[in-house]
Amino acid sequence: xxxxxPIGPFHPLQDExxxxxxxxxxxxxxxxxxxxxxxxxxxxxxxxSKTYDQVVIQTERICGICSVTHTVCFCHAVENLLGIQIPKxxxxxxxLLGELERLHSHLLWVGLAGHFLGYNTVFMWAWKxxxxxxDVFEAxxxxxxxxxxxxxxxxxxxxxxxxxxxxxxxxxTVRGQTEMLxxxxxxxxxxxSRTKNVGVxxxxxAKNWCVVGPTARASGVDTDVRRDEPYAAYDELDWKVxxxxxxxxxxxAAVRLLELLESIKxxxxxxxxxxxxxxxADVRSIPVGEGxxxxxxxxxxxxxxxxxxxxNMPERWKVxxxxxxxxxxxxxxxxxxxxxxVTITLASCDPCYSCTERMAVAVDARSKKVLYTGDDLVRMGxxxxxxxxxxxxxxxxxxxxxx
Amino acid sequence: xxxxxxxxxxxEKFPGKVQFESASEKRLYIRIQPExxxxxxGYIVKEKNGRLSTATxxxxxxxxxxxxxxxxxxxxxxxxxxVMTPKHIPELDSVQxxxxxxxxxxREIHDFLGVxxxxxxxxxxxxxxxxxxxxxxxxxxxxxxxxxxxxKG
Amino acid sequence: MSILSKALKKSLWVYHVGTSGCNNCDIEILNCLxxxxxxxxxxxxxxxxxxxxxxxxxxxxxATHCKERLEQIYQEVAxxxxxxxxxxxxxxxxxxxxxxxxxxxxxxxxxxxxxxxKIVYIFGCPPRPEAIIMGVVKSMSVINGSASGGTGAxxxx
Numbered sequence: 017x018x019x020x021x022p023i024g025p026f027h028p029l030q031d032e033x034x035x036x037x038x039x040x041x042x043x044x045x046x047x048x049x050x051x052x053x054x055x056x057x058x059x060x061x062x063x064x065s066k067t068y069d070q071v072v073i074q075t076e077r078i079c080g081i082c083s084v085t086h087t088v089c090f091c092h093a094v095e096n097l098l099g100i101q102i103p104k105x106x107x108x109x110x111x112l113l114g115e116l117e118r119l120h121s122h123l124l125w126v127g128l129a130g131h132f133l134g135y136n137t138v139f140m141w142a143w144k145x146x147x148x149x150x151d152v153f154e155a156x157x158x159x160x161x162x163x164x165x166x167x168x169x170x171x172x173x174x175x176x177x178x179x180x181x182x183x184x185x186x187x188x189t190v191r192g193q194t195e196m197l198x199x200x201x202x203x204x205x206x207x208x209s210r211t212k213n214v215g216v217x218x219x220x221x222a223k224n225w226c227v228v229g230p231t232a233r234a235s236g237v238d239t240d241v242r243r244d245e246p247y248a249a250y251d252e253l254d255w256k257v258x259x260x261x262x263x264x265x266x267x268x269a270a271v272r273l274l275e276l277l278e279s280i281k282x283x284x285x286x287x288x289x290x291x292x293x294x295x296x297a298d299v300r301s302i303p304v305g306e307g308x309x310x311x312x313x314x315x316x317x318x319x320x321x322x323x324x325x326x327x328n329m330p331e332r333w334k335v336x337x338x339x340x341x342x343x344x345x346x347x348x349x350x351x352x353x354x355x356x357x358v359t360i361t362l363a364s365c366d367p368c369y370s371c372t373e374r375m376a377v378a379v380d381a382r383s384k385k386v387l388y389t390g391d392d393l394v395r396m397g398x399x400x401x402x403x404x405x406x407x408x409x410x411x412x413x414x415x416x417x418x419x
Numbered sequence: 420x421x422x423x424x425x426x427x428x429x430x431e432k433f434p435g436k437v438q439f440e441s442a443s444e445k446r447l448y449i450r451i452q453p454e455x456x457x458x459x460x461g462y463i464v465k466e467k468n469g470r471l472s473t474a475t476x477x478x479x480x481x482x483x484x485x486x487x488x489x490x491x492x493x494x495x496x497x498x499x500x501x502v503m504t505p506k507h508i509p510e511l512d513s514v515q516x517x518x519x520x521x522x523x524x525x526r527e528i529h530d531f532l533g534v535x536x537x538x539x540x541x542x543x544x545x546x547x548x549x550x551x552x553x554x555x556x557x558x559x560x561x562x563x564x565x566x567x568x569x570x571k572g
Numbered sequence: 573m574s575i576l577s578k579a580l581k582k583s584l585w586v587y588h589v590g591t592s593g594c595n596n597c598d599i600e601i602l603n604c605l606x607x608x609x610x611x612x613x614x615x616x617x618x619x620x621x622x623x624x625x626x627x628x629x630x631x632x633x634x635a636t637h638c639k640e641r642l643e644q645i646y647q648e649v650a651x652x653x654x655x656x657x658x659x660x661x662x663x664x665x666x667x668x669x670x671x672x673x674x675x676x677x678x679x680x681x682x683x684x685x686x687x688x689x690k691i692v693y694i695f696g697c698p699p700r701p702e703a704i705i706m707g708v709v710k711s712m713s714v715i716n717g718s719a720s721g722g723t724g725a726x727x728x729x
Contacts, residue, residue: 057674058673
């Protein structure tokens, strides 16, 4: 007998209309269907009545966590249309802010993953570690998020190098904290049991569903826009792409934690070799043409397409955020999972909330009675962790120690 | 893989069926006919290991144009296949059975432009709000936003 | 912290409704819980059901899809309650003013059901966690009658 369960919210403290319907037989998921649209605000249509500079400001508000991502990607698309290069200093500023964004985004994910598994200490600590990174953003650009600093051709405002010692201090602290988290996670048998072989997306499925970012790299697909189509300053810096093979939740978590360490390496190099010079190329008007811009967001490849008709407003602007291709892969990774593993599987591809949407209650297919709410499903995941911890004689929360 | 190599492969495999509109080092735009879409798309993604990044739909004077943006892991190239379909019967063959990455984007283009992808198993609304009627396509040029908002109340 | 001692005669329970925002405001609200800002030390608690809430934190311009949901939640909240519109989008729709699939800022949706709703506006894109906490606490103190109204920041330390 199949039951349909629309599944609960990602955001630990909200519940909102459904967007995933799980068909369940017993405890196993046999099918998943998505109903989206609750966050749809019509960015693309809105952008057609805005000038290019206004669109840059609008792109920041596509998603709060990816605000540097979307602005730079749009600028890439228009710069591709124009066929111009941006000045070196602007390239380094974009790299620095992009990697700082990757740091705080991955730390946010680590906190949420901890919450879904029932490790609330991890949630609190990861979000506490994020705060100094947001302070650094504020010191460099004036706002914790939504820097409003990008412009087609470079950046609008310069950043002051007097903040660089503070940046170095913060990233060194984050490095120590990440290594501590890695150490706590890598050998914990309860975590292994909750995340290894859970939510597996194998190589063939990853290619078929065209996933990107850490979701793809955890399944053995070697793709990273920073290396494939180097933009900003990435071709002058030394760093590596992290690729693992297992495709399970553990691999996705490991890819993100190791990427945090690579991001820290990139930021250090940026700061050591920060060039002087102009920050904005001269852009007067946008001629008729089309351009495609790509960017490696914390969640994967972001791509913008722009077509210009020679006026000061884009004729067509298309945005495809990375979560848009990662989420459909649930059709492959959620099938065969038990209900208590579903929340961590869904969270493991790090869906950006604005690129995905909220979820809701579980109803029985025949009687239409509420079976499980979203909170229930989160709670079931957390209870499974506690059960396993008890069986293995381990503490129910991860013990984290700071040196 | 760069544009020149891709142009060579495609001219050899599909003589007369591909029209190269513009090519730079990292971007290649190719116009093809709807009846050759599945064949050419299948070749690029399966034999040349392409990944469908996304597809853009837009209304132009001659009809509704759908652009398939295909990237290649490990290379900077993005190849765009441009297909035109007439406004009064906007239909294209679905490619979601060749590559599942097209599953959602075809639904989205159907939502906002009304293109019917023949063979798609579930062409129902993805992003359009339930309150917007089926035959209103917001990205079409005849979508009158003021009238729509006034009638919505 | 005199305004806090006046305002907080009891714990404030807040319920967060995210109506299709970009999530920046939602994350700043969650940041209030985390150790740096730690609202729980003031007795402010995020609850899981609108029925238990004293304050409704609404973020995002209300997308058409979400309008019914917001109305439903407002009906469920025990009155008297305060509605705090967090962020520019919730206060005035912000850049989504001309978007076709947005049903108007939350205050318009709520006043259509309850013209006497008590609404407070906390601006910012996103507003800082300190601003959110201060906005909620100040407005509760105005409602409790223990401070004069208006935006006079000079009234408290």
